[in-house]
Amino acid sequence: MTTVSRRGDYTFQYNQRQNRHGWLRLTPAYSVKLVEEIGQQIELDVGDRSVILDPFSGTATTGLVATQIGLTAHLLDINPFLVWFGNTKCTDYTPDELAELQCLIPVIVQTYKRFVGHSLWLPSIHQIERWWSESTLQILAAIHHVLVQHVGQPGTDHTGDLLWIAFCRVMMDTSAAAFNHVSMSFQQETTNHTTQTIDLFFSEIATHILHSARYQMPGYARVFPADSRLAPPDMGVRYTHVITSPPYPNRMSYIRELRPYMYWTGFLNQAVEAGSLDWDSIGGTWGVATSRLKDWRPELDDLPASLYELCAEIEESNQKNALLMSRYVHKYFHDMHQHFRSLRVALAPGARLKYVVGNSSFYGVQAPTEQLLARSLAQLGYTQIAHHVVRKRNSKKELFEYCLSATWNG
Ligand SMILES: C[S@@+](CC[C@H](N)C(=O)[O-])C[C@H]1O[C@@H](n2cnc3c(N)ncnc32)[C@H](O)[C@@H]1O
Structure with missing residues (x-):
């Protein structure tokens, strides 16, 4: 087996030295370097007529990389603070x-x-x-x-x-x-x-x-508030590329870390709002999001068969919160499936997708995110589906980051 290293240059740490990318140190960010390399792989170039979508904008890394090389990118995020922050980063100032x-x-x-x-x-x-x-x-x-x-x-x-x-x-x-x-x-x-x-x-x-902020950017990138489980807002374009990093099924709450920023900037006023926002966020697990999970029932029943097997295995682990954890995993893959399903209307024929995703482990049961999402994509009619390891995420467990690719042929 080849050794895969942890590659700090493929994480948000690398971005801290990269001008606008380094303005705030937020862990959801993926690395500028990784996005640039993905751009090279899919031959994105200056003057290109590609229009890029990032349905999980976070700190707008994809948008900033795209606009800096003269491309157009539309980004979406459910978190209003991140929409504001992303737009502040992607604006040209005189x-x-x-x-x-x-x-x-x-x-x-x-x-x-x-x-x-x-x-x-x-x-x-x-x-x-x-x-x-x-x-x-x-x-x-x-x-x-x-x-x-x-x-x-x-x-x-x-x-x-x-x-x-x-x-x-x-x-x-x-x-x-x-x-x-x-x-x-x-x-x-x-x-x-x-x-x-x-x-x-x-x-x-x-x-x-x-x-x-004084460098003018030749392209255009804008972040819009949206729930990416639903069809993207109609901007009158079909996207040629999707480059993104969705949440991972690792029970990490973005709201938890973003809370001080969100309260001080007025995007959050009460604790209950944080829980509601996390409930609508894929993989969210903060406050009320956990209690709502107990009553959650899936809307879709065409998820990959191996997901049901995985959920049963987690449930059978007999740990205290096994049922809740199994439901968490079910909902995460359910919501991602819903996202891939809704996304199709916004894609140009031949559109290429690149998703940076991470696997997880629940009570010793491995959740192979890259494989389960690959199955969802196949079931929904996407083709040329492949994945490869990008980096190792954690020194103790077998946690990796993968780049999952697919094509949409309409
Ligand atoms: C891993 S982060 C993206 C990081 C980003 N690539 C960057 O470099 O900053 C995932 C993002 O997805 C957003 N998100 C979660 N659920 C969402 C949903 N249902 N619709 C839209 N965005 C969502 C979160 O708010 C978070 O910003």
Whole structure:
């Protein structure tokens, strides 16, 4: 058997050094390098008339790569924060807009201090004291207040949104959240950051973001809010390529990690909204999403036979949550099947699909995602289906990332 390495360059870590790609450090992202290589494999080129779809945009990696080489890409995501963030990343900004914003940075830094200690709006994040110390929170609340005054809430002023991205960076980097693993954990203690440290950090990061926003992009990429289990919104085009990375069946909740960003930017206001959003997200497992799973019944009964066998095997493992876990796996593959089924109306004949997916394991039972999704695709009439390993995901278990390809011939 050939050895497959973990390839950090095929993960979000690589993106942190890549200008706009590195603005926020979000683990759902796949690597720019991987998308570029997929683009080369399918011979996407500048001036090409291809139109790319990414139905699971996340941080808009696919869109940014496409627009940087002059292509058109439409992206979809169910999470409104990611739609906003993706569009902020994929927008062209004029030199005048950026110069004006640069002048606003010292104004923000000077003005916010007047409001430190006032009774200001704070996001209703559960156990907020685990994230930030009291004094750091007061500084963040004051910057937030002044940003709203100058550029409006996120999504109001497309250039001003760049300062909101800088705020997101400062907010996260001053928190006690630790990202040593794929998912987030907390450090033991919060830190009392001084206004001097935060001023310097906000000014530096905002300047860096404005600097990397100055490159004009020859293509076009836009992210739209949509549930990709349904047919994509009609944009008057048929897609020649789908390049994407859907959620994996690994019970990782994107909402969990994105919560602080979403609360501070106003895309989430109450905990119950997080659970509802995760329920509509494929593979979601946060809060109410888990309890709803107990009552979930499939809408489709034409899923691959091997899925039913896998679910039975998980159920028979006799572990405490075996039934719930089996239903989770069933729903994940059900929703992906629904996605492949609905996608067909939006594809041009000959459209080529590339899905970066990960396998999983439940109570020692392997869930071969790449094989099950390949069967779904075959059942739905896609052809030329193949998959290969991209990288190893985890040092302990046999978890891999695969690139699954298919063609749609109409
Ligand atoms: C693995 S991430 C995509 C990462 C992306 N390739 C990147 O580089 O950032 C999967 C994305 O699918 C989105 N998603 C989950 N369920 C969805 C659904 N039903 N419709 C649309 N998007 C969904 C999640 O919000 C998440 O952003």
